[in-house]
Amino acid sequence: MKFWDLNLRQRFKSAALVSLALLLIAIAPGASSVALAQDESPWKGGAPPPSQPRETAPVEEDNIVERAMGAVCLERSRDPLGSVPIDVMQARPSLPLAHPDAVAGLRRAERLLPQARDLVVASLRDLSSEYNIEEARIRAATARVLAVNKIEPDVELRDNASVILSTPRTIYFGTIFLAGLQSDEGMVSVLAHELTHIADGREDSLHPLFRLVGRRATTLTGMRIVGRRPEELTCDLLGAMVARAYIERTPGKEALARRLARAIEHNCVEEDGTDEAHLSPRNTMRALLALDPTFGSEVMGNPRGALNLAEPPSLPVKTRPRVRKTRLNSRQGSARPHHAGAN
Numbered sequence: 001m002k003f004w005d006l007n008l009r010q011r012f013k014s015a016a017l018v019s020l021a022l023l024l025i026a027i028a029p030g031a032s033s034v035a036l037a038q039d040e041s042p043w044k045g046g047a048p049p050p051s052q053p054r055e056t057a058p059v060e061e062d063n064i065v066e067r068a069m070g071a072v073c074l075e076r077s078r079d080p081l082g083s084v085p086i087d088v089m090q091a092r093p094s095l096p097l098a099h100p101d102a103v104a105g106l107r108r109a110e111r112l113l114p115q116a117r118d119l120v121v122a123s124l125r126d127l128s129s130e131y132n133i134e135e136a137r138i139r140a141a142t143a144r145v146l147a148v149n150k151i152e153p154d155v156e157l158r159d160n161a162s163v164i165l166s167t168p169r170t171i172y173f174g175t176i177f178l179a180g181l182q183s184d185e186g187m188v189s190v191l192a193h194e195l196t197h198i199a200d201g202r203e204d205s206l207h208p209l210f211r212l213v214g215r216r217a218t219t220l221t222g223m224r225i226v227g228r229r230p231e232e233l234t235c236d237l238l239g240a241m242v243a244r245a246y247i248e249r250t251p252g253k254e255a256l257a258r259r260l261a262r263a264i265e266h267n268c269v270e271e272d273g274t275d276e277a278h279l280s281p282r283n284t285m286r287a288l289l290a291l292d293p294t295f296g297s298e299v300m301g302n303p304r305g306a307l308n309l310a311e312p313p314s315l316p317v318k319t320r321p322r323v324r325k326t327r328l329n330s331r332q333g334s335a336r337p338h339h340a341g342a343n
């Protein structure tokens with residue numbers, strides 16, 4: 001799912017980051033401002049700079065994943081509660097805290113947070129079982145998720161959501177983003193994404209899971225998914241899983257396809273740019289639909305049947321996760337802005 005985790009205030013608070021910026025300016029005066037801007041908000045307009053090449057995905061006209069993507073975006077365009085694509089959100093002027101749409105979005109987020117917490121815990125357990133992740137990691141992650149109890153609206157965050165490890169009970173939400181997610185399904189999916197970052201915590205509890213999900217998506221799609229992208233993709237996958245579980249828990253008159261599409265349709269962008277941390281929005285959808293073929297099948301109106309993809313690879317064999325002690329300070333600098341804030 002594509003929305004950008006960052007915290008502008010933290011950027012300005014962090015001496016480490018300022019130092020990094022100065023260093024970059026000293027090293028590469030022509031590229032530094034672009035690099036930093038790209039890290040935080042990759043769609044300031046136009047195509048990504050050459051230093052941020054777009055990942056490529058194999059695209060076939062009759063590819064079933066492509067058709068599922070088309071179905072998602074068609075649903076979005078017909079849905080009165082459809083989410084605003086994030087490139088459209090990004091082009092909008094700032095929205096004051098008191099704007100009725102931002103207030104409504106905040107109320108929606110606050111109302112859905114308890115359910116999102118419970119569903120993230122359940123979906124995380126399912127996914128971790130599928131990938132043979134150690135129980136102790138899931139217990140620690142669960143405790144962190146269940147402790148989240150606050151949504152903080154923030155005008156400066158605009159079309160982004162963010163978490164900070166120094167305030168692990170709060171999800172920060174840009175007001176444009178709060179207003180742009182008009183359905184419960186869209187909101188619960190984004191909440192689940194942020195809760196998954198919090199679940200990972202300072203200890204990187206979920207990194208073995210992130211690596212395995214990223215590796216599987218690479219095998220299925222041929223896309224290069226490295227660096228921070230496996231974590232972001234796994235957060236999006238949990239978002240889609242949680243949205244589906246939420247739909248099952250709250251039956252209604254609306255079509256399943258429409259409700260499901262809301263979980264990922266904010267990725268229906270025209271301007272498909274990205275940064276180093278995320279797959280592009282459309283490639284995020286491709287990866288999610290490849291990882292979760294049932295989702296795509298249901299969006300295309302074929303409930304309970306999986307997409308007829310080529311034989312997916314068998315699940316990864318059980319591995320012993322390696323605990324990495326490296327990446328010191330990475331969360332204090334620009335490397336992981338959504339987790340910045342160790343101070």
Ligand SMILES: [Zn+2]
Pocket residue numbers: 003004005193197232235338
């Ligand atoms: Zn994220």
